[in-house]
Amino acid sequence: MKRAILPCNGLDKQHGVLARELALRLSESEGAEIICPVLLNNSPARYEKALADASLLVIDGCGTRCASKLASKLGLKVDDKVQVSEQAKNAGLETGGSLRPGPVGMQLVDIMEAGLIAEEKAAVSEDTAVGFESPTQFLTVTYDKFIFKIPTEGYLFNENDCWVRVIGDRARVGVSDFVQQNMTDITFFEPAQVGKEIEQFDEVGSLESGKSMMDALSPVSGRIAAVNTQLVDSPGLVNDDPYGSGWIAEIDIRDFDSDRELLLDAAAYSKTVEKKAAEALH
Amino acid sequence: MAEDTFMGVRREKIDWCPTIDYSKCNFCMECDEFCPHDVFERRDDDPKLVVANPRNCVVFCRACSKTCGPDAISFPSKPETIVAIKKIREEEGEQ
Numbered sequence: 001m002k003r004a005i006l007p008c009n010g011l012d013k014q015h016g017v018l019a020r021e022l023a024l025r026l027s028e029s030e031g032a033e034i035i036c037p038v039l040l041n042n043s044p045a046r047y048e049k050a051l052a053d054a055s056l057l058v059i060d061g062c063g064t065r066c067a068s069k070l071a072s073k074l075g076l077k078v079d080d081k082v083q084v085s086e087q088a089k090n091a092g093l094e095t096g097g098s099l100r101p102g103p104v105g106m107q108l109v110d111i112m113e114a115g116l117i118a119e120e121k122a123a124v125s126e127d128t129a130v131g132f133e134s135p136t137q138f139l140t141v142t143y144d145k146f147i148f149k150i151p152t153e154g155y156l157f158n159e160n161d162c163w164v165r166v167i168g169d170r171a172r173v174g175v176s177d178f179v180q181q182n183m184t185d186i187t188f189f190e191p192a193q194v195g196k197e198i199e200q201f202d203e204v205g206s207l208e209s210g211k212s213m214m215d216a217l218s219p220v221s222g223r224i225a226a227v228n229t230q231l232v233d234s235p236g237l238v239n240d241d242p243y244g245s246g247w248i249a250e251i252d253i254r255d256f257d258s259d260r261e262l263l264l265d266a267a268a269y270s271k272t273v274e275k276k277a278a279e280a281l282h
Numbered sequence: 283m284a285e286d287t288f289m290g291v292r293r294e295k296i297d298w299c300p301t302i303d304y305s306k307c308n309f310c311m312e313c314d315e316f317c318p319h320d321v322f323e324r325r326d327d328d329p330k331l332v333v334a335n336p337r338n339c340v341v342f343c344r345a346c347s348k349t350c351g352p353d354a355i356s357f358p359s360k361p362e363t364i365v366a367i368k369k370i371r372e373e374e375g376e377q
Contacts, residue, residue: 013351062351064312085353159288160342201342201360212318215345261368262289 003032004047004054006040006071008061008084014095014105015084016061021101021109022082023059026116032057037070044074055079057116072187072208079232080116081190087112115193128226132165132172134244139270141178143277149177150266150273151243156219157269158262160201161276163243164219166256171220173204174247178273180239182280183209189235191227192249198224200259205231205248207238216248220259226250288341291370298363299336300346304329306354313346313355321346341367 007023010016026032033050040047056076058067060083071078088095088108095105135151142148155163161179164171180186188208198204204218205227227249231237238246253259264272286293299321300313309330314322323334342363347355 063347063349063353064310064351065349083348085351086348089353160340199361200364206345213316213345215343215348217342261371262364264289 002054003030003057004035004050005032005057005059006035006037006067006076007059008067009037010061010066011099013061014097014099014101015088017099017101018084018095018105018109019059019061019067021106022084022112025109025113026057029113037067040074041070051076057082059084061085078188081188082112082116084108084112087115128250131167132244132247134241139266141270141273141277143274146181146277148181148273148277149243150270152266155243156260156263156265157272158201158217158219159264159272160217161272162204162216162219162248164263166220166253169253170225171222171251171253171256172247173216173218173220173249173251175207175214175216175238175242176269176273177242178276179207179214180242180246182212183207183214184211184239185209186235186238189228189231189238189248191229191232192224194224194227196224198222198251200262204251207235218249218251219263220251220253220256222251222254224249225252289367289371291367291374293337293341295370296341296363296367297358298341299339300333300344300355300357302329302331302333303354303356306352307331308352308354310351312349312351316349317346 005023005026008016008019023034027034035047056078057080058071058078060067062085091108091111093104093108095108096102135153137152138149139152140147140149154165157163161176162173163176164173186207186209190206192204198218198221200221201217203215206215228247288296314331319338321333321335321339323332324330325332342360344357
């Protein structure tokens with residue numbers, strides 16, 4: 001599918017300027033359509049057709065995330081996101097303060113462009129494990145009108161409300177029923193990068209709803225082997241089936257015995273949910 | 283209200299909260315608007331934003347730093363914090 005790009009308009013900041021450069025690069029290499037945030041804000045109808053026929057990439061310059069916020073304000077379906085300041089940090093590149101892109105800035109544009117192209121390929125070539133069926137046995141925690149389900153068969157949890165299920169050397173992780181009910185309708189999912197080595201409690205994907213944003217923190221350390229690309233198009237699967245088709249990532253585990261020391265079984269996690277529900281919903 | 287323990291360890295024993303680099307912070311208050319746990323507090327005097335309630339910070343969460351345009355928020359190392367928590371659990375388990 002053709003890409004439409006909504007970049008940061010940040011002409012007054014170095015990372016904003018690089019957001020524009022990345023948009024130009026993708027426009028040249030892929031024929032992607034650039035959406036001017038100022039015009040979009042003033043006349044959303046102008047881009048109605050372009051947005052209907054394309055997958056939308058949002059490029060934020062910095063953490064202020066103006067482009068993301070504009071997309072959210074207009075209720076646009078975002079398919080992919082890049083944030084230049086985060087990418088600069090990950091790549092260890094100091095792009096300087098000039099408002100004209102220098103060699104280091106352009107190096108970062110190269111890296112981001114390559115990352116976006118690799119991401120598209122990874123989305124079809126990732127290696128998803130089999131055998132992770134949805135659970136059938138649950139404990140429940142009831143608070144007021146809410147009922148939170150906690151699966152008991154082979155699921156472990158961290159105190160950050162993420163679950164893990166391990167089969168052999170492969171773990172599947174996701175967020176709990178408590179998270180999805182607390183966030184309400186999840187409208188955006190940003191997967192982690194396949195192949196990345198992560199520590200326990202590192203970010204393994206992020207979720208956004210109209211109400212809040214949450215980083216899923218991995219219950220296990222290891223290498224990200226697959227991400228649930230279905231969630232990019234249908235983030236609501238996390239609401240529908242948080243322990244099954246709403247899974248977030250699969251990880252080739254590194255040191256599960258050590259990770260396990262900081263994990264809870266269903267009974268212990270139900271006590272955590274009881275406490276959190278009382279705080280969040282009273 | 284914050285959790286009073288994390289994995290059975292009292293929250294005040296765990297060194298996990300944001301640090302603001304005031305040479306970078308532009309006091310846009312995005313982090314304070316984002317954080318639902320009242321970790322930050324706005325002040326009339328300088329500095330206009332402080333980490334007033336570090337123990338309210340969710341252990342291992344660093345989502346507020348993603349909202350920071352000038353990248354002024356940092357957190358302790360996760361692996362070091364994990365080791366520290368395990369050590370406290372071990373010591374307390376022995377008692």
